[in-house]
Amino acid sequence: MISLLHHKGIAMTRGYKGLPIVEAIYKCAQVNPDDYLLVHEKTADIDTFKNALPELHHQAYFFSNYNHTHEDFGYVEDGPFLNINKKVRYPTWLKGTAIVCIHAKLVTMTAITHASEKDYLYWLNSIGRLSRPLGVLNYQIPTAIQNEEFKEKDLYRFVKQHYKTRWVFILLLCHLWYEKRFPLSSFIKTLFYKRKVLNLKAEDLQSVVKYKDSEEFKYDVIIPTMGRPSYLKDVLLDFASQTILPQKIVIIEQNEEKNTSTQLDYLTTQSWPFNIAHDFIHQTGACNARNKAILQTSAIWVLFFDDDNRFDNDIMERVSIAIKSTDSKVLNLAYLQKGEVEIGTSFKQWESFGSGCSIVHREIVEGCRFDMALEYGYGEDVDYGMQIRQAGFDVIYAPQIQLLHLKAPVGGFRKPHVFPWHNDPIQPKPSPQIMYHRKKNYTAKQLLGYKMVQFFKTYGVFDTKLPWTHYKKYKQAWEQSEKWGTQL
Template identity: 80%
Template sequence: MISLLHHKGIAMTRGYKGLPIVEAIYKCAQVNTDDYLLVHEKTADIDTFKNALPELHHQAYFFSNYNHTHEDFGYVEDGPFLNINKKVRYPTWLKGTAIVCIHAKLVTMTAFSHASEKDYLYWLNSIGRLSRPLGVLNYQIPTAIQNEKFKEKDLYRFVKQHYKTRWVFILLLCHLWYEKRFPISSFIKAFFYKKKDLKIQIQELQKIREVDTTINFDYDVVIPTMGRPSYLKKVLEDLNEQRVTPNKLIVVEQNADVNATSALDFMKKKRWNFEIIHEFTSVTGACRARNRAISLSNASWILLFDDDLRVQDNFSDKILGFINEGKEKCITFSCLQKGEVEIGTSFKQWESFGSGCSIVHREIVEGCKFDMTLEHGYGEDVDYGMQIRQAGFDVIYAPQIQLLHLKAPVGGFRKPHVFPWHNDPIQPKPSPQIMYHRKKNYTHKQLLGYKMVQFFKTYGVFDTKLPWTHYKKYKQAWEQSEKWGTQL
């Protein structure tokens, strides 16, 4: 790791002294092509920072100290990367300037699109924002905590260059409506900048340096099911053919009819290569079922599965290989329906989480649970993903590990659930579960940005296209959602 010192954006290290830090970084990367660069302020606590870094076994990492950059990004970005836990290593593209760790190859790959940028804070956040969807793993380390914000003109410029153009208008509307200000100069100047683009050879950056093939891979499988015995049987048969079979397969079968009996007799009629734990209950709900099944497992890894999936016989080998190489604690697989084709080839940080197509380490399930407030509603998988990030882990999407999702037309958790607001004259919008999830997991300005966007998306759904009447009805529906979301 090569150290590069700077003070207020000017390099201080011999050989680069006096250069703007962005220029110095590019020059340093050209000389030290196979090294990570540690770029830091003179007073920064680099020892604490280094100790918080994971094993750098590939070149697709990008770290910085904690820095919020600008809370107004919440108006335009709807995702899990803004509500940052400052106490853990958190996955986010936002960057600070006090301490940065980036590989020289990644720096070199950005030269065509970013070498002319003079503002160090802007340069860091631009590369972070563009590289994360491509497969670079971006994190903040909870040290050298900063509150170094973009200037207003840079905020508008950044939104114009890194988001779809409509978000510049949304940002302006949010400033007008929520903050009663009209930054017209910054708004107009933003349109003089072209959209930023980043092209990198992500496969080269993601090459693993070493592979530990001696990992002890023991796992249990958790499956909630309802009314799909023929589909579930195929799942068990697929898992039974794996080279590395699970220790336990834990099935929570649900049937709302209190007089019903199990429909899974087939599980007793065949000899399986794993222990089966079967629990039958008349209490329905995916959150409860998964939490209950997880509580009955004791393996190092828990495979969260749906009951209508099909996998090939090398499925477990692919998981083992990915865990060996990536050293990740939470992996979500590519879940495809018939006829769909996976276009991704490289792993990446994922915005969501697949509650029926993921594997998680025991460290995660010991600190995270599916939120019962979201039972029979929406968002329990996204919420679980947020819990994982807040606990200091990450959700990695692995497109090379693929499942076939049959989307069974029968059974499952598709029976309509009657909620307390069902007969209210004013129906909540968005659903109270969505409101609860957003207030719990996103920043306040993200909620306000979502509110602004939904105002336009719902235009016409209240049986009126008169702007003032729509606003009045939308406001009432939103207030209903907030009321019921709080009661949930």
């Protein structure tokens, strides 16, 4: 690892002294093409930072110290990367300037699009924002905590260059409506900026130098099921043909009718090459079923699965290899319906979490549970993913490892769940579960940005297209959602 010292954006290291730090980084990367660069302020605690780094066994990592950069990003970014836990290594593209760790190869890949940038804070966050969806794993380390913000003009420039153009208008509307200010100059200047695009092959960076030593790959499977015996049997047969067999499959069969019996006789009448734990319960709901199943697992890895998946016989062997090569504690597999195609080949940080297609480490299942407040509603899997990140782990998507999700037309709930607000004259919008999830997991300005976007998206759904009448009804529906979301 090559150390590069700077002070207030000017390099201080011999050979680069006096150069703007961005220019010094590119020159240093040319001289040291196979090394990680540690770029830091003179007073930064680099020992604590380095101790918090994982083993750098590939080149697709990009770290910095903690820095929120600008809270107004919440108006335009809807995702898990802004509500950062300052106490853990957190997956986010946001960057600080006190300490940065980036590979020289990644730096070189950005030369065409970013070498002319003079603002170090802008340069770091631009590369972070563009590289994350391509497969570069971005994190903040909880040390050298900064509150170094973009200037307002740079915030608008960043939104124009890194988001779709409509988000500049959303940002302006949020400033006008929520903050009663009109940054006209910053807005007008965005008209002269073109969107930035970063072309890099993450596969070249993700070529593993060495696998991290890890425990033997042993896994349990949890499957909630309801009224799909033939589909579930096919799933079990697919597991029985795996080159790496599960230790145990935990099946939670649900039927809300009290005087019923199991539909899964084949669990005992047929021989299986793994243990099966089967609970037949009369309480429906995926959150409850998964939580009950988790308590019956003991393997170091737990696979969250649905009862209508199909998959090749080597898929768990490929999962094992992917876990070693990514050094991840959570792997989300590609979950494709018939006719869908996934062409991605590089691992990437995932915005969500799939409760029917993910494998998680024992450390996580012992600390996270599916939130019962979201039972029968929406967002329990996204919420679980946020719990994972807040605990200091990351959700990695493996697009090249693919499951077929049949979306079985039988089974499932026999009648829709009736919520307490069902008969209210004013129906909540968004759903109280979504409101609950967003208040729990996102920043205050992310909620306000979502509120602004939903105002336009729901235009016309309240049987009126008169702007003020729509606003009045939308406000009432939002307040209803907040009321019931709080009660959840």
